[in-house]
Structures are given as structure tokens and as C-alpha cells.
Amino acid sequence: MRLFYLKFLVLLISSISIFSACKGLSDVAFKKSIIGSGWANNSINTVIFRQNAVTTHRNTQFVAYYDAQSYVTLAKRTLPAGDWEVHKTQYTGNTADAHNVISIAVDGDGYLHISWDHHDNELRYAVSVEPLSLVLGAKKQMTGIEEGKVSYPQFYNLKNSGDLIFMYRSGQSGRGILVINSYDIKTGVWSQLHQNLIDGEGKRNAYWQAYVDKQGTIHVSWVWRETWDVSTNHDxxxxxxxxxxxTWTRSTGEAYELPITQETAENAWEIPQNSSLINQTSMTTDDAGNPYIANYWNVEGKTQYQIVYLENGIWKKQHTSFRDSGFDLGGGGTKKIPISRPEIFVQKQKSEKTVYLLFRDDLRESKITIAYKNLASQKDWKLQDLTDISVGDWEPNFDKQLYKQTGKVHIFQQEVIQVDGEGLIDKKATPVQLLELDNLPLN
Structure with a gap:
């Protein structure tokens, strides 16, 4: 009988740890799934411009991260609750620079594509040896064009075809161009769509984010930066x-003459330099394909999350106003910032369209927080913490492919610490896990 009660107690404790009852989470069902241990001496595993840290192909979910020895590590499981298979690959990265992230995607045939370890250096790209495999083949080129000074590699899945696109910056901060390649699964060949889609003209560069909506439209938004200094971000x-x-157009459908430049670009919102405007955030669309862009900048001395969105052909802005402090951004390198850059997604349930932000804020003890609001209502934003402990300098990544398929939100979670300007802290590896939201809070 004593053994029975002991087993029951272990089971009860396990259930509580998986199906959390954190403060403020009474209407959010979620669980955590631990994958392995990851490098935590800076924020390289969790910076927001990883596209993707986690992704799903049919019912197989993939995750990528650097382990404590800087090896590129891959993991997969069968959804909804299969065991994780973890594989340390033959590749490593310069984890001392938090720009050198790992980005992954799975094509329509199930092959895993991966790019890693970039900050103004030659392309590092490989593909799994078989569909759904974690074993990678040799490094190879994509097109061989403009692949010598790569930064910010990002994969995006195109709708229905199973093809991919790949975006990256060629050049340096303050003087770079946006390159876009296309992968055809029928031929297994990459081609270059645009060697210079957005041109900094040797004077600036575009820091972008992108999203492929349910209709297959590719949306790109960006801020301009004039120099290496983040304070020169604008618009x-x-x-x-x-x-x-x-081909590319403005929101009105008017065709762009390529490449797009500062003079020809459509401004969704004008923001001056020295506004603490951050770069490389996130965007999404509603079911109708209207874009929503998340960012933050300073307004009246306070640093606030902002949402710029298109409604009835007019650009509008939602000022969240739930923060009561400000800070000033300046300088170069990976910054230690009191708040994370925000992730955004939109969900329509019944007749209501709710906008969600994922972020981390030191005013909320650096926990993972979700904020949500129906922008059409006059109600205030609601905020709920999804963790009961700090995640350090974490920024959000979630499984966008799974979200498009099911509406479930699986968040890449790891506690990391970032020292300002590419510094490192001596920190033991920390757990890499997914925080899985089975349902979302409503207004």
C-alpha cells in the first residue's frame, strides 16, 4: 500500500510539472517538453531572427540549437507527444557571436534544410541525407551568387508547393542588400530570384522580417539603418x-521597380532616428491577408510595444501602453535590452479577431508573457505570464508551421544571459524545451 501511494505521489508531482498551474494561467492549458541542454553563455539560441528554431512537417516536429560545446544539435519527435530523438551533428558554430544563429525548414518532400553560423561570412548550408532524418550531408552552395558575406539566414515555406525561399543580408550593417533564393523540390535546385531585392545603396541596409500567409502571399517589412549604430534605425x-x-508590389498592388530603395519604399509608419526603434522583430497577417507588424520604440519617454497594421487599405498603429518605463538604444553588437523583441500572431475565434504578442520584460521579472487584445474593442490589453521563473535574456520563437496547421502555439524556451555588445558569461548549459499552449486566452 505504501508503494502504491509513493507511485501516486510521483505521478501527481509529474502531472503538476507538465500541466502547469502558474499564477495567472487559469484559462491557459499548456505543458512543457524538455529536449536537451543548450549553450547559455549568450542569447544565440534564442534571438528572434531565427527562422526557424522549431518547425513541423506533417506530424514530425524539428528543433535546432547549439549544445554546450557549440555543436549544431537537431531533435525531432512525432506529434502530439512522441519522445524526442536528439542528434549532435558534425558541425559547430562560433557561439561567441550571438548573430551566428541556426535556422531550419523542411521542404515538401520532408528534407530538413539548415543554415548556421553567419555574420558577414561565407554561406554555411546543408540538407538531411534522407527525408525526416537528423543526419546532415556535406556543406554546399545554394546558387554560388552573392554567398561570401552572409548574415541573418532565414527559410520560409511556400504554400502548397512544398518549395522554400531563403532570405539573407549580403554586406554589413549600414551598407547591405537583401538577397532572396528559391528552392524547387521537383528539381532539387536553388535559383536566385533577386540578387538585390532591397538595396541599401551603399548608405544603409534593411533589417527585415517576413511572413507567408494562408493565400501564399509573401509579406516583407523592414526598418532602415544608416550605420552600424542601432540608434540610426528609422521608419x-x-x-x-x-x-x-x-515580383513585388506595395500594399495597394502598385508594382515596385526593383530593387526597392529608401526613396521608392512604401512607408507603413514613419519613425525618426534616435527613437530606440528596434530591428528584426516579427510580422503576421489575419485571415484576409492584412499585415500586422510588431515592434517597439519610444513614445513620450516610455518604450512601448507597437503594432502597425493594414485595415481597409489604411496603415494604422496600436499603441499598447502597458509599459511604464523607457530606455535608449545605441551602439552595435548584440545588445542586452530590458525587453525582448516581440513575436506576433492573430487568431479569429467566433466573430472576434484577437492579436497576441509574445515577449519578455524585466518589469515582469523576465518571465515569458503573452499579451492579447481585440484591436476593435476599447478594452485594455490583457497580460498573462507563461512561466513562473525568469528566462534571462530570451527572445521568442514559436512553431509557425504548426500554428498555421492547428492553431497551437509551441514556444522555444531556454534561459540565457546576454552581455552587452557580444560579451559572454560563464554559465552552465540550460534546458532546451518547448512550452506548448493547447489553447489561447480570449478577451
Whole structure:
């Protein structure tokens, strides 16, 4: 009988740890799934511009991260609750620089594509040896064009075809161009759609984010930066493509003459330099394909999350106003910032369309927080913490492919510490895990 009660107690404790009852989470069902241990001496595993840290192909979910020895590590499981298979690959990265992230995607045939370890250096790219495999083949080129000074590699899945696009910056901060490649699964060949989609003209560069909506339209938004200094970020611009990235238009449908420059770009919102405007955030769309862009900058001395969105052909802005402190951004390198850059997604349930932000804020003890609001209502934003402990200098990544398929939100979670300007802290590896939201809070 004593053994029975002991087993029951272990089971009860395990259930509580998986199905959390954190403060403020009474209407959010979630669980955590631990994968392995990851490098935590800086924020390289958790910076927001990883596209993707976690992704799903049919019912197989993949995760990538650097382990404590800087090896590129891959993991997969069968959804909804299969065991994780973890594989340390033959590749390593310069984890001392938090720019050198790992980005992954799975094509329509199930092959895993991966790019890693970039900050103005030659392309590092490999593909799994078989569909759904964690074993990678040799490094190889994509197109061989403009692949010598790569930064910010990002994969995006195109709708239905199973093809991929790949975006990266060629050049340096303050003087770079945006390159976009296309992968055809029928031929297994990459081609270059645009050697220079957005041109900094040797004077600036675009820091972008992108999203492929349910109709297959590719949306890109960006801030301009004039120099290496983050304080020179300004404005939010926008473009879209309805033909897989071949041609690009403004929100009105008016065609761009390529490459897009500062003079020809459509400004979704004008923001001056020295506004603490951050770069490389996130964007999404609603079911109708209207873009929503998340960012933050200073307004009246306070640093606030802002949402710029298109409604009835007009650009609008939602000022969240739930923060009561400010800070000033300046300098170069990976910054230690009191708040994370925000992730954004939109969900329509019944007749209501709710906008969600994922972020971390030191005013909330650096926990993972979700904020949500129906922008059409006059109600205030609601905030709920999804963790009961700090995640350090974590920034959000979630499984966008799974979200598009099921509406479930699986968040990449790891506690990390970032020292300002590419510094390192001596920190033991920390757990890499997914925080799985089975349902979302409603207004």
C-alpha cells in the first residue's frame, strides 16, 4: 500500500510539472517538453531572427540549437507527444557571436534544410541525407551568387508547393542588400530570384522580417539603418509578393521597380532616428491577408510595444501602453535590452479577431508573457505570464508551421544571459524545451 501511494505521489508531482498551474494561467492549458541542454553563455539560441528554431512537417516536429560545446544539435519527435530523438551533428558554430544563429525548414518532400553560423561570412548550408532524418550531408552552395558575406539566414515555406525561399543580408550593417533564393523540390535546385531585392545603396541596409500567409502571399517589412549604430534605425517599410517572390508590389498592388530603395519604399509608419526603434522583430497577417507588424520604440519617454497594421487599405498603429518605463538604444553588437523583441500572431475565434504578442520584460521579472487584445474593442490589453521563473535574456520563437496547421502555439524556451555588445558569461548549459499552449486566452 505504501508503494502504491509513493507511485501516486510521483505521478501527481509529474502531472503538476507538465500541466502547469502558474499564477495567472487559469484559462491557459499548456505543458512543457524538455529536449536537451543548450549553450547559455549568450542569447544565440534564442534571438528572434531565427527562422526557424522549431518547425513541423506533417506530424514530425524539428528543433535546432547549439549544445554546450557549440555543436549544431537537431531533435525531432512525432506529434502530439512522441519522445524526442536528439542528434549532435558534425558541425559547430562560433557561439561567441550571438548573430551566428541556426535556422531550419523542411521542404515538401520532408528534407530538413539548415543554415548556421553567419555574420558577414561565407554561406554555411546543408540538407538531411534522407527525408525526416537528423543526419546532415556535406556543406554546399545554394546558387554560388552573392554567398561570401552572409548574415541573418532565414527559410520560409511556400504554400502548397512544398518549395522554400531563403532570405539573407549580403554586406554589413549600414551598407547591405537583401538577397532572396528559391528552392524547387521537383528539381532539387536553388535559383536566385533577386540578387538585390532591397538595396541599401551603399548608405544603409534593411533589417527585415517576413511572413507567408494562408493565400501564399509573401509579406516583407523592414526598418532602415544608416550605420552600424542601432540608434540610426528609422521608419517601417513594406512590400508583398503574390507569385512566390518573383515580383513585388506595395500594399495597394502598385508594382515596385526593383530593387526597392529608401526613396521608392512604401512607408507603413514613419519613425525618426534616435527613437530606440528596434530591428528584426516579427510580422503576421489575419485571415484576409492584412499585415500586422510588431515592434517597439519610444513614445513620450516610455518604450512601448507597437503594432502597425493594414485595415481597409489604411496603415494604422496600436499603441499598447502597458509599459511604464523607457530606455535608449545605441551602439552595435548584440545588445542586452530590458525587453525582448516581440513575436506576433492573430487568431479569429467566433466573430472576434484577437492579436497576441509574445515577449519578455524585466518589469515582469523576465518571465515569458503573452499579451492579447481585440484591436476593435476599447478594452485594455490583457497580460498573462507563461512561466513562473525568469528566462534571462530570451527572445521568442514559436512553431509557425504548426500554428498555421492547428492553431497551437509551441514556444522555444531556454534561459540565457546576454552581455552587452557580444560579451559572454560563464554559465552552465540550460534546458532546451518547448512550452506548448493547447489553447489561447480570449478577451
Amino acid at each position: 517601417i517599410a513594406y512590400a508583398k509578393s503574390t507569385d512566390g517572390g518573383k
